[in-house]
Amino acid sequence: MTSKDFIIREIKVKDNIALAKVIRNVILEMGAPKVGTAFEDEATDKMFETYQKENAVYFVVEHKNQVVGGAGIAQLDNFDGNICELQKMYFLPIARGKGLGTKLIETCLEKAKNYGFEKCYLETLPYMKAAVKLYKRYGFKDLDKPMGNTCHYSCNVWMIKEI
Numbered sequence: 001m002t003s004k005d006f007i008i009r010e011i012k013v014k015d016n017i018a019l020a021k022v023i024r025n026v027i028l029e030m031g032a033p034k035v036g037t038a039f040e041d042e043a044t045d046k047m048f049e050t051y052q053k054e055n056a057v058y059f060v061v062e063h064k065n066q067v068v069g070g071a072g073i074a075q076l077d078n079f080d081g082n083i084c085e086l087q088k089m090y091f092l093p094i095a096r097g098k099g100l101g102t103k104l105i106e107t108c109l110e111k112a113k114n115y116g117f118e119k120c121y122l123e124t125l126p127y128m129k130a131a132v133k134l135y136k137r138y139g140f141k142d143l144d145k146p147m148g149n150t151c152h153y154s155c156n157v158w159m160i161k162e163i
Helices: 013-029 100-115 129-137
Strands: 007-010 057-063 066-075 083-091 119-124 141-143 157-162
Touching (some): 013 083, 057 083, 066 100, 100 119
Antiparallel strands (some): 141 157
């Protein structure tokens, strides 16, 4: 199985339930806390609606008509500046190790650039080692403290990249 067996497309309303399951399953699989993460976000249950705003988009990764991952970008919450956030990037095991993370980051950052954002911020957890490695390989740099206020107080790895 290669990345060609997967489709990356914009989210549809019908994806909400499946995507919420993907996000929560990955959080539990990684041993991440349920509080202070996307696990408890209201947006996790209504991802389509959450990204129906200006300069925001969410992409799902689909395999054989099943949602197996996704990521999106939107203006960084509670921050006054031209910075977007790479948000809710999660993959089920079937979608890992196939270059889809890189493709999704490229897709999201291209949209962010088209929207006029200058930098992209993200938050993650230190034990999501593969994700941190991917972000660093893609040029994201560590920050000493969070930016904005995403309400993800359990996420204590903060990174940023010039677009």
